Amino acid sequence: MVAAVFYEVTAMPITPPSNYDGKFETMLDYIQAGTDVWNEVSARTKMKPSTNTGYILTRSRMLAPLPHPRSLRDFYAFEQHVKTANANRGREIPKEWYDAPVFYFGNHNAVYGHGDTIPYPRATQMLDYELEIACVIGKEGRDLKPEDAEDYIFGYMIFNDWSARDVQRQEMAVGLGPAKGKDFASSFGPHLVTPDELANKHAGRPGVYDLTMIARVNGVERSRGNWKDLHWSFGDMLARASADATLYPGDIIGSGTVGTGCLLELTKGEGPWLQPGDVVELEIERLGILRNTVGEKKD
Template sequence: MKFITFTKKDGTVSAGWINSRNMAVDMNEASNGTLPDNILAFIENHEQYMEYIGKNKGLIETGNGSYPLNEVSLKAPLPNPKSVRDFYAFEQHVKTARENRGLEMIPEWYEIPVFYFTNHLAIRGPEDEIRRPQNCEWMDYELEIACVIGKEGRNIKAEDAEQHIFGFFIMNDWSARDLQRQEMKVGLGPAKGKDFATSIGPYLVTRDELESLKAGKGYDLEMVAKVNGKELSRGNVNELYFSFGEMIERASSGTTLYPGEVIGSGTVGTGCILELGTNVHRWLEPGDEVELEITGLGVLKNKIIED
C-alpha cells in the first residue's frame, strides 16, 4: 500500500492511502473514526489497523472519504517522525566524495555502518519550497532511500530486522556544504550543514510492495536525480554495501528503536553535487528545481528559494 498525508481543498490535513482507483482515501473519515487521522499513530498500531483494513477494505474504499488525487495536495507522508538517523551505506559515494577531497578510504568504514542524527523537526514534503540557509553558497541535494521502523526493538539482529520495517520512501538529505565543511574541521558534524531541511515522500510504500524486487543487499530500484529537468545522478538501491538490516542492527545496538523512527541509506553513488564536482553542475541556487525518483516510490520534487 502507498500511505500518504494530504491537504484537501478546504485546507484540512488528512492521512490514508492511494486506492486501486487512484483516489486518496482519508482513512479516519472512511472508517468512521476507527482508523487514526495521522500516519504516525497508524504506524504505532499498524498490525491492528492493517487487520481492520483487510477485513473492511472494500467497504472503506467504496464509501465516503475518497478524493481524486488531482484535488488534493500531497505532503510529507510522515510529517512528524520520532527521529531521523542517516547512514553512509553506499561505497561508491563515500569513495568518490573522499577522493574529491584528497582523502583515501578508511578501513573502519567497511567494519561498521555509521550514521548521524539529522533534524526530525525540519521535514518537508513533495512540492514544498526549500529555503537556502543564510550564508550558504554551496547548497546540495542527496539522493537517498529511507525506511520507517514499524515495530519496537532493541539489539535487533540484521537477519531479523525486516519484521521491524514498516515501509520505504524517497529521502533528500539537503546539505549546506560550506557550513558542513567549516563545522567538520572541528571534529563534529555534519549537523549544522544538514539542519535546515530533509524532504521525504511522496508516498510511504509498505515493505511487501517491494518484496519481489530484492537484489543484492537492497532492491532492484533505479534511483535518478534531476536538476531543472537535467539528469545528474543515476544509481540503484541494490548497490548498498550495508543492508537496511545491518543498519538497523547498528542503530538498535544498546538502544530501543520505536515505530515512526526513520533510517536513511545515505547517498547513492553519483547522488550529489559534492561527489559529481562543480565542473558537472554548479551548487544549487534559488529557483532551481530538484527532482528525485526511485522505482515504485514515486517522484519527490522541490524548488529552492532564498531564506
C-alpha cells in the first residue's frame, strides 16, 4: 500500500486521480506516474484527514518506502568519514577522491524497513551501522548536470548501510569490494520525503540541506553530523552516476556515511561492535527515525 503520513501518527492510502488509468500498488507505480499525478495527489494530501480514516502508525507495520528499488548506488561523499576511515589505516585521503565522487553498486534485493530485524551475517564478528541519506530518482535522465539534478529527485529517506567490517577488510585488500561486506542488508525509511518538505532548510547546493543527523545504539547517542557537511552534493553524485549511463525512476542513490556515523570511525576500527538484540536508531531532521534490531547469530 502507498500512503501519505500525517503528523507522524496516521497513514492515509493514496489513490490515483480519476483521470489516471494506472494503479498505485507499489511506491514505484506512484513514482512512475509522473509530475502531473504527483501534483494532484500532493494537493489532496494537504487537506486535513478525517480522524476515523487511515491507519495508526503505532498499530501498523511499515515496509521500506521502496521495497524493490531498480538499483542501489552508494557514494563516499562526506570528507570527514573518508579522512577518518583512511587515518585508521595509517593513510591520507587519496588525491583521486577529490577528482570525482565515486560509488559502488549495492544489493537492491536485500532491503529492510523501519522496525525490521536485521539478520546477523554468519561470516562476521564486526557488525556495524552507517548513518546515511538516500535519494530516490523520480524520472529518467542521462548525462545530467549538477545544477539540474534536483529536478530528477523524487524524495529522500534515511539509509542504514549495514556493514561487516572484517569481511569488508578482507575483500578490499584484494582491490575489490565491499561486496559481501555489505550485501546482506540495507534498511531505508521510515518515510520517503519529497523535497518541498525540506525547502526552507536548503543549504544552497543541489540536494544539500542543513539538517541534523544522529545515530543511537540502545538509546545512547553515538553519532552526530549534518547533511550540509557533504563534500560532494547530490547534484554532483547524480551527474557522476548518469555520465554515459541512464538513471531510472526507482533507482536509489546513497550519500555514504556522515562523519562519526559508524562504529568504525568512533572506535578506530577496534570495536566493540553491534551485538544480537542491539537496537539501532538513525534520525535525520525532517526525515524521521529509522529503527532496527540486530538479529541473533546463526550457526
